[in-house]
Amino acid sequence: MxxxxxxxxxxxxxxxxxxxxxxxxxxxxxxxxxxxxxxxxxxxxxxxxxxxxxxxxxLAPVRPVLEFNMVDPRFIEETDVLSGLDPRPNLMDLTPSEFESLITNLFQKMGLETRLTQASRDGGVDCVAYDPRPIFGGKVVIQAKRYKHTVGVSAVRDLFGTVQNEGASKGILVTTSGYGKASFEFADGKPLELLSGSNLMYLLKEHAGVEARIVMPEDWKDPQPDVQD
Structure with a gap:
């Protein structure tokens, strides 16, 4: 910089x-x-x-690029999951930590500076990303959910609370499934972005050249029950 x-x-x-x-x-x-x-x-x-x-x-000024504090005790070393994927990977075959690393790798490919957080002490944050663009940039908190069923509005509310607690400019929720009407209504007008499974597969193909699949195992159970609205 x-x-x-x-x-x-x-x-x-x-x-x-x-x-x-x-x-x-x-x-x-x-x-x-x-x-x-x-x-x-x-x-x-x-x-x-x-x-x-x-x-x-x-002396007409320009706005300086943003400088971020890249030191946080929650940050851990991320794994390059993208480069080791099969040609047509099923995202549901990844472990929870691999899926979180994949999301971190993806946003890095999209031009953000990313940091993976510890799984058990993340305070509702799987990944912290920094968009260095003046005016439009800032700190972004990202949550990743490998779900079969619709992600409930409670998860979107939790993300908004995390955005406020972290002092972030934006929050992104990424899932392998989708969202209901209540989730989109709650996110409307807030600095939140909801990425469904189809959005995720598109971004992987567009930015990483990976043609991913989302095929649910018959015995799949979501990690935790969620209120589906």
Whole structure:
């Protein structure tokens, strides 16, 4: 991450002024591939998708990219489940921890910075993701449920409470099944997104090239009873 500031004096007030004129976020791999001694500065900023002031001479500011605290005692090392999947994997064959890692891997493929949380001490959070985009970005809490039956509205209410407790900008609930009318009505107008099994399979194909299946075993029982609305 890089935020370029200029320190000057505000001519209107005479007070010190610190203005951000350029901001960008990139990975270490991309940055180390640059030959900085040979690049054109403006062309390089464009390649890195930087936000640059439209009028630097007038100190027109840009909003700095978000910087997140990536240290949390709940975070654990995630497993790369995506790369080890069969060509046509059945998501119901994964263990609970593998499914949570899969969701974490997927959102990472979608451009978010993700962290997997401990299974028994997560406080209702399976994955924490960070969207670094200015204005639209922020902290995202994600819950994953391998369910056969419709996910009840109580799970959606719990997610909303977690979003508030975590100070997150958004909450995402991902399931292998679906949601009822009450869940969508509760989520309406709130920073919540409900992803069904069909949504999940589409995202896996679109962002990871995985054509997943959801085939329920005959003896499948949902991990916990849920109120289905």
């Amino acid at each position: 890089f935020n370029g500031y200029v320190a000057t004096i505000d001519k209107g007030t005479g007070r010190p002024l610190r203005t951000c004129l350029v901001t960008l976020r990139t990975s270490r791999d991309i940055f180390t591939q640059l030959e900085l001694s040979k690049v054109d500065p403006l062309a390089c900023l464009k390649v890195l998708n930087a936000s640059v002031s439209k009028s630097p001479a007038e």
